[in-house]
């Protein structure tokens with residue numbers, strides 16, 4: 255008598271789909287709503303129908319942990335990261351395997367606490383400089399979009415962190431071109447039919463000119479720095495000087511370019527969105543704003559200096575930012591792709607399946623949070639913080655590919671919020687509706703129009 259081994263099946267596919275394009279149309283209209291709806295009806299693991307690709311969505315902390323951490327060796331990044339490769343090459347965000355591991359070791363020291371301590375003064379100085387810009391808006395009493403302001407400020411900070419001084423004009427062009435190329439990437443996601451990059455459409459030509467200019471400038475900066483032969487106190491010098499412990503190898507110019515570009519983009523787009531959402535949420539919750547401002551004033555009025563060592567004393571500021579990233583996680587979904595066949599729960603996952611972890615769902619689920627739609631910074635109070643599962647709250651991802659810049663980002667955002675709210679309050683422009691748009695990051699679709707008022 256032969257034994258029949260029953261093969262596990264792949265996760266169920268929701269029935270509501272288009273005969274040709276499957277779930278793609280629904281995803282374009284309202285990706286978050288669709289995922290939420292399917293989770294409610296099909297449970298915490300299901301497949302999506304996407305032409306040419308296998309896609310599975312998991313929404314259980316154990317599954318997220320399995321994919322991102324426990325069995326991460328069987329996963330590469332998902333297909334979506336391919337979109338970023340023309341811009342970022344093989345930088346940390348988009349590289350894989352042993353190559354990524356070696357690069358992570360080389361780049362890590364640039365984000366050590368000692369380095370962040372050295373960057374704090376610059377972050378404060380640039381944030382204070384921004385007070386003048388905001389003041390110009392406040393004096394006019396006009397509404398302005400805070401998203402481009404936060405983008406410009408975080409670009410200013412990241413470019414000073416990477417290049418320090420002496421290349422301000424070039425750094426500005428780098429910032430402008432990266433912002434532009436990021437916009438192109440987003441536009442490309444929106445295109446109904448995506449033309450290969452090699453076809454010289456007007457769109458692709460624009461992107462290519464921008465990329466060529468960006469590369470030229472970054473290589474110039476690297477060449478000049480190498481020619482100077484002097485190590486500066488910035489991330490670029492740290493990356494140029496970094497040596498593999500065993501082989502003594504360092505990065506060539508192409509790799510330096512990819513890492514610089516990655517840090518520029520990853521360190522800007524995410525933080526500027528998080529800050530814009532925080533300003534918006536505070537404008538909708540004056541009681542929490544008042545509590546935060548009371549903390550800022552009490553500490554600063556008592557003579558406490560704002561430094562790397564004191565920034566975490568502003569506990570409520572940290573709680574506000576953490577709660578803001580719970581409600582509006584700038585990276586709303588992360589994705590991986592199976593190498594070999596795998597099993598998740600009771601299902602079979604085929605090789606080359608894109609397994610997506612919708613962070614935003616974890617952050618808004620009643621399973622894990624009391625009144626998830628309410629803005630309650632109190633849930634991140636120190637005594638409660640440790641009880642939060644790191645695969646339920648994961649604005650910076652999880653596992654070995656966890657955000658390398660998380661401490662940089664928290665420090666920068668805390669400093670910016672403290673500096674701005676010491677001087678201003680921000681009110682949403684009357685009648686302005688804020689809408690979230692889930693693209694590469696979760697952005698306010700039409701920006702956030704606000705009026706700044708100086709505190710008396």
Ligand code: HEM
Pocket residue numbers: 346347348358412516517520521522524525528583584585588589648649650651652654655656657658659660662663
């Ligand atoms: C609010 C701000 C930020 C958020 C929410 C955020 C979020 C994330 C997330 C979720 C990932 C993991 C992606 C994945 O698993 O596929 C990631 C990776 C990464 N982030 Fe951030 N990030 C932020 C700020 C920064 C900053 C300031 C920098 C650099 C200065 C940075 C650099 C990176 C890099 C290089 C990676 C790739 C790490 C690797 O794969 O080894 N991020 N970030």
